[in-house]
Amino acid sequence: MNTDEAIALVEGASAEELFGGADAHQRYLRLARLVHPDAAGPRGTKAFARLAELWHSRGTIRSARGVYSTAVLDHRGDLANLYKVPEGHLKLVRDPSCNDLMAREAAALRRMAEHGDPRYLPYVPRLVDAFRHKTDKVYRGNVIGVSATNLxxxxxxxxxxxxxxxxxxxxxxxxxxxxxxxxxxxxxxxxxxxxxxxxxxxxxxxxxxxxxxxxxxxxxxxxxxxxxxxxxxxxxxxxxxxxxxxxxxxxxxxxxxxxxxxxxxxxxxxxxxxxxxxxxxxxxxxxxxxxxxxxxxxxxxxxxxxxxxxxxxx
Known part of the structure; x- marks a missing residue:
């Protein structure tokens, strides 16, 4: 990859696309060397600033309803990782083949919220958000919350x-x-x-x-x-x-x-x-x-x- 290709990549990619793999840190260092103003000259200034911004925002997932962080892994479930977020937990499948199961959860929680007796809704989680997260593949995520603590x-x-x-x-x-x-x-x-x-x-x-x-x-x-x-x-x-x-x-x-x-x-x-x-x-x-x-x-x-x-x- 040359400097021009690196600048174009940084200017057009998302944090997930750049740093979604296992070698995220090495990829960051490689791109930083290519787009740094000392190597790329003045045209690298904007790209280098954007690269730093993307690196610091990695692990952030955006949906139409909110922005969620994957910084705090709270639990590894059977199908998904649960990340602690202010709304409760972000639940993100590890394998896209389980997307249909995450969709089932969202459908069930919506149905209970709409048709269940409000007095008993604290006995089940509430669905805060449900979305598709695209990197190299598409992963479904649910954001769920519960009213109880010390569970x-x-x-x-x-x-x-x-x-x-x-x-x-x-x-x-x-x-x-x-x-x-x-x-x-x-x-x-x-x-x-x-x-x-x-x-x-x-x-x-x-x-x-x-x-x-x-x-x-x-x-x-x-x-x-x-x-x-x-x-x-x-x-x-x-x-x-x-x-x-x-x-x-x-x-x-x-x-x-x-x-x-x-x-x-x-x-x-x-x-x-x-x-x-x-x-x-x-x-x-x-x-x-x-x-x-x-x-x-x-x-x-x-x-x-x-x-x-x-x-x-x-």
Whole structure:
């Protein structure tokens, strides 16, 4: 590359196009040598200033609605990187082949925001932005926010309670998870991946947020498009067989999750209740989260008496 080519490239390219690869720093140094005024003369002054501006703005993604930074990687999910931004998190797929799953999440969150009961919307993330980000390829990104703070996943709870969670603590998590699912199902959305990493709790206030709607189905007859391979044994048969999912799918996975969380500490009555949600035939399982919540409340009252707040720490 000669000086003229370097100047033309810097003047016409974006930061992502110049520095999107693994050798970004070396590319910057090479271009800086070519367009520096000491080498290019006066015509390099403008290009060198623009190169510096592009270098300092790298990692910035612009959409029609906002500007987001990828400077702070907060979490690596199954499909996407989550970057901390003032609005919450920027969720950007690592592989463009997963763009359709990111689009599913955006569609599900929009549908719940439009058709869900406003009282229960804090149980799911809100969609702040959804866009396509173009570098050498096109990547879909979602910006999502939640109202709760101090969130921990049930995967973390499992790690810290290897001998099982007290069923009285699991009770409030299960109840609130059913509320989140009730919100989604009445809006016509199936989550499709009720797994430990996707259920976040706020220990102090007993909050629950159900996240990662990339695997969801929100159109009539839509199948669950993908699974998390390491959790394959936690999926009901209709997902693995590419059948039609329904509320019974999410309720079965939720029951399996909570049963696993309690382990041997679960009383027989609660184990039977969970097993009834996980029968092989979807038609034999519960398919109404609100109705199931009422049944769970009755069972919990028989086991533990009137509900009362139990402080919980991770």
């Amino acid at each position: 921990h996943s049930l995967a973390e709870v499992q790690q810290r309670r290897p001998h099982g969670l007290d069923p009285r603590d699991a009770a409030w998590m299960w109840r609130r998870l059913l509320v989140a699912l009730g919100l989604a199902h009445r809006a016509g959305v199936i989550h499709g991946a009720v797994l430990p990493e996707h259920v976040l709790i706020e220990p102090d206030d007993h909050g629950v947020v159900l996240v990662d709607w990339c695997y969801s189905a929100s159109a009539p007859g839509e199948r669950i498009a993908a699974i998390v391979p390491r959790h394959r044994d936690q999926y009901p048969a209709e997902v693995l067989d590419r059948g039609t999912p329904g509320p019974y799918t999410d309720l079965a996975m939720a029951a399996g999750l909570m049963s696993g969380l309690m382990g041997e500490r679960a009383p027989k009555a609660l184990r039977r209740f969970a097993d009834g949600c996980r029968l092989a035939s979807p038609r034999q399982r519960p398919d109404d989260a609100w109705g199931l919540l009422a049944e769970l409340d009755e069972l919990l009252h028989r086991l533990y008496g009137p509900r009362k707040f139990r402080p919980f720490t991770i």
